[in-house]
Structures are given as C-alpha cells and as structure tokens.
Amino acid sequence: xxxxxxxxxxxxxxxxxxxxxxxxxxxxxxxxxxxxxxxxxxxxxxxxxxxxxxxxxxxxxxxxxxxxxxxxxxxxxxxxxxxxxxxxxxxxxxxxxxxxxxxxxxxxxxxxxxxxxxxxxxxxxxxxxxxxxxxxxxxxxxxxxxxxxxxxxxxxxxxxxxxxxxxxxxxxxxxxxxxxxxxxxxxxxxxxxxxxxxxxxxxxxxxxxxxxxxxxxxxxxxxxxxxxxxxxxxxxxxxxxxxxxxxxxxxxxxxxxxxxxxxxxxxxxxxxxxxxxxxxxxxxxxxxxxxxxxxxxxxxxxxxxxxxxxxxx
Numbered sequence: 001x002x003x004x005x006x007x008x009x010x011x012x013x014x015x016x017x018x019x020x021x022x023x024x025x026x027x028x029x030x031x032x033x034x035x036x037x038x039x040x041x042x043x044x045x046x047x048x049x050x051x052x053x054x055x056x057x058x059x060x061x062x063x064x065x066x067x068x069x070x071x072x073x074x075x076x077x078x079x080x081x082x083x084x085x086x087x088x089x090x091x092x093x094x095x096x097x098x099x100x101x102x103x104x105x106x107x108x109x110x111x112x113x114x115x116x117x118x119x120x121x122x123x124x125x126x127x128x129x130x131x132x133x134x135x136x137x138x139x140x141x142x143x144x145x146x147x148x149x150x151x152x153x154x155x156x157x158x159x160x161x162x163x164x165x166x167x168x169x170x171x172x173x174x175x176x177x178x179x180x181x182x183x184x185x186x187x188x189x190x191x192x193x194x195x196x197x198x199x200x201x202x203x204x205x206x207x208x209x210x211x212x213x214x215x216x217x218x219x220x221x222x223x224x225x226x227x228x229x230x231x232x233x234x235x236x237x238x239x240x241x242x243x244x245x246x247x248x249x250x251x252x253x254x255x256x257x258x259x260x261x262x263x264x265x266x267x268x269x270x271x272x273x274x275x276x277x278x279x280x281x282x283x284x285x286x287x288x289x290x291x292x293x294x295x296x297x298x299x300x301x302x303x304x305x306x307x308x309x310x311x312x313x
Contacts, residue, residue: 018076091109210270
C-alpha cells in the first residue's frame with residue numbers, strides 16, 4: 001500500500017519518490033521538484049539525466065532502457081531501504097527545502113542529513129552538518145570519532161583522539177569501544193598505559209642534579225627534597241594534566257628553594273638534552289599517527305605546544 005506524504009507531496013512537484021516504511025509495511029510517496037534534487041545531488045542528477053534510447057521519447061517509466069521512474073504514483077522512483085527510511089528522508093527534504101530556522105534542533109536531524117547526504121552525494125548537506133558540529137562547544141570525542149570513521153571526515157580523527165587520550169580510563173563504556181573501533185581503542189589504551197608507566201618511573205626515581213663546578217651549596221639535597229615532596233606527588237596525582245614540555249617550562253622559571261640558579265639551569269638543560277621532557281608527547285603522537293594511518297589519514301600532526309601554566313608546582 002502506498003500513501004502520500006501529508007507535507008512533502010507537493011502539488012507542483014515534478015517527480016514522485018517512494019520510500020519504504022518497513023515498520024508499517026507501506027510505501028510513503030513524496031512529490032518533489034526534480035530541479036532541486038538534480039542541483040543538490042550529483043547521484044540523482046546522473047540518474048535523472050539518462051538519455052533516451054534510440055533518440056525516441058521515453059515512456060513513463062523508461063529512459064535510455066533503464067528504469068528511471070517518478071512520473072506518477074504508479075511509477076515512483078524508489079529509494080532503497082534500509083538505507084533510506086521515511087523519518088530520515090523527511091529530515092533530508094526539510095534540509096533541502098527549508099532554512100536553518102526551520103530545522104529541527106536535534107542531533108538525529110544532523111545524523112540523518114549527514115547519512116543521506118553522504119549516500120546521495122549532497123556535498124552541501126555534508127558540509128552543513130560538519131560545520132554545525134565543528135562549532136559545537138561540547139562535541140563529545142566519541143561521537144566525533146564515530147562520525148569521522150563512518151563518513152571519512154578525516155579532519156576530525158586527530159582532535160577526537162587527542163581528547164580521548166585525556167579521558168580517565170574508567171570513563172570508557174562498552175558502547176564507546178564499539179563506536180571507536182577495536183584498533184583505535186587498542187592504540188589509545190596502549191598509549192595511556194605507557195604514559196602511566198613513564199610517569200610512575202619519573203616519580204619513583206629523582207633525576208640527578210647537574211652541579212655547577214663553582215657551586216658550594218648543598219643543591220643536590222635541596223633538589224631531591226623538592227622532587228619527592230613536590231613534583232613527584234603531582235606527577236602521580238590522578239588529575240595530573242601537565243606535559244613534560246610544561247614541566248620543563250616551569251622548571252626554567254620557578255626558583256627552587258636551596259638550589260642555586262646555575263645548578264638548576266644545568267639540570268634542566270641536561271634533562272632536555274636527554275629527551276626526558278619529550279617522552280610523553282612522543283607516546284601520544286605515536287598513538288595518534290597509528291589511529292590516523294588506520295583510517296587513511298597520512299597528514300602531518302596538528303599538535304601545537306600549549307602555553308605554560310602560570311602556577312608553580
């Protein structure tokens with residue numbers, strides 16, 4: 001049984017489209033303007049541009065020997081299910097015919113427009129959804145990654161992974177793993193495990209002080225005291241967010257009681273030369289590169305060093 005859509009069966013429409021409602025067991029008919037469909041969708045433009053066979057006029061349901069229906073209710077152009085459902089197509093038609101003020105303010109609307117725009121190659125529909133989510137203040141990284149991997153929005157992969165690497169491990173739910181995918185989840189968890197081991201090692205073993213030959217003070221003892229009572233505790237704190245780069249910047253500007261300026265500078269430089277402050281970022285960048293590679297993104301890293309915090313340790 002076929003029923004006309006109460007809103008989108010337009011009196012002046014030029015082509016009839018049928019979408020199956022499998023739950024109700026009916027066909028929903030839409031009558032739309034073929035010019036709108038052809039101008040917005042390259043796939044539908046190709047379909048409705050098929051030439052007539054043998055230079056003869058096409059029948060009501062044939063063009064070029066290929067079935068390109070849509071002339072009336074008895075010969076509708078059928079969009080395949082389950083790819084297209086009436087609720088999804090309603091949202092797409094709303095996007096095509098209405099302005100932003102009339103769009104439903106729901107994520108489902110955006111999901112449906114993105115899915116069908118990708119399916120029918122409606123580039124402005126994809127761009128609209130991408131731009132809308134891009135300007136969202138609280139864009140869940142799991143959702144961002146799921147949409148990125150589903151619709152090949154490669155620009156979203158790296159920022160999503162960077163956010164996920166900042167999550168507490170216990171914040172991940174089973175559905176998150178399914179949305180992210182096993183391979184990406186593995187690299188994220190491996191990076192977090194490596195970071196934990198690196199920070200535990202840094203907290204456990206105080207790096208030796210590099211003494212200035214002319215120093216006559218007990219800088220080594222003061223350095224170790226500050227490390228055990230200050231920095232080591234911060235490194236092991238569950239909410240610790242400072243990177244090795246930030247630690248280096250802080251050590252360069254913070255005056256440590258009992259440690260002379262010359263010894264402190266020599267020590268910070270020695271740790272920098274050994275790559276101590278860069279190891280955590282190397283772990284993160286390796287994980288991000290692997291996840292990007294899995295999804296076909298070989299572009300350079302977007303990483304930019306954040307400014308140093310104002311507070312001391």
